[in-house]
Amino acid sequence: MRIGCLFGTFDPPHKGHLAIAEHMLKQGGLDQVWLVVTPQNPFKMDRTLSPDQHRLAMVRLAVQGKDGLVASGFELDLPRPNFTADSLSFMRRRWPDHNFVLIIGSDNLAKLHTWKDPDDILEHHGLLVYPRDGVKEHLAATIYHGHPGLRIIADAPMLDVSSTAVRSDIKAWRPVEDRVPAAVLTYIRQHRLYNN
Secondary structure, three states: EEEEEEOOOOOOOOHHHHHHHHHHHHOOOOOOEEEEEOOOOOOOOOOOOOOOHHHHHHHHHHHHOOEEEEOOOOOOOOOOOOOHHHHHHHHHHHHHEEEEEEEHHHHHHHHHOOOOOOOHHHHHHHHEEEOOOOOOHHHHHHOOOOOOOOEEEEOOOOOOHHHHHHHHHHHHOOOOOOOOOOHHHHHHHHHOOOOO
C-alpha cells in the first residue's frame, strides 16, 4: 500500500490536521494516511507535551469513522530523540510491503536541509507538500524544490488553526468547537487537559 505519513505531536489534534490528511488521501494517490503521534520534536525541546497516552487517544478519536485515516503510535516506542529519518527507516524495515510518503508543510520543506539525513529521506520516500503561510517564500528557499520525489499539492486547504491556539483558548475558556472534533473535545474536558 502507498501510505502517507503525517507526523505531529497532535497536542491536541484539530480539524486542520484532518482536513490536510483527507485532502492528501484523495489528491496524493494514497491508500491510507497515518497520523503518527510523535514524542518531543528535537527542534522544540523547550515545550512541555501532554502525556503520550492522551495524545494518541485523541488522535484515535479524531480519525474514528474516517475511511483511510489511521492513528499510529509506533514512534512513541522508539529510542529518543526521534528524528524523522530514523522513524522512516524503522517503518521501511517493519512494514517492507508498504511505500511510505512523507506529508509536510511548505515551511518544513524550507527547513528540510537542517533535518537529520534529508537526502536519505528523499532517496527512499516521496514528499507531499501542503501550503503554509508564506508558501512562495518557503518554496523559493528550499534547495529541494524540483526534486523528482517531491510533489506540491497547491490546492490543499490552508486553515487558520493551530494546536497552540487551541490550547490557549481552552485554558482561557474560549470556544474551540469549530476547530476541534467533538469526540476530542469531550476527551479534553474529561481529562482536564490544557486547563493549568
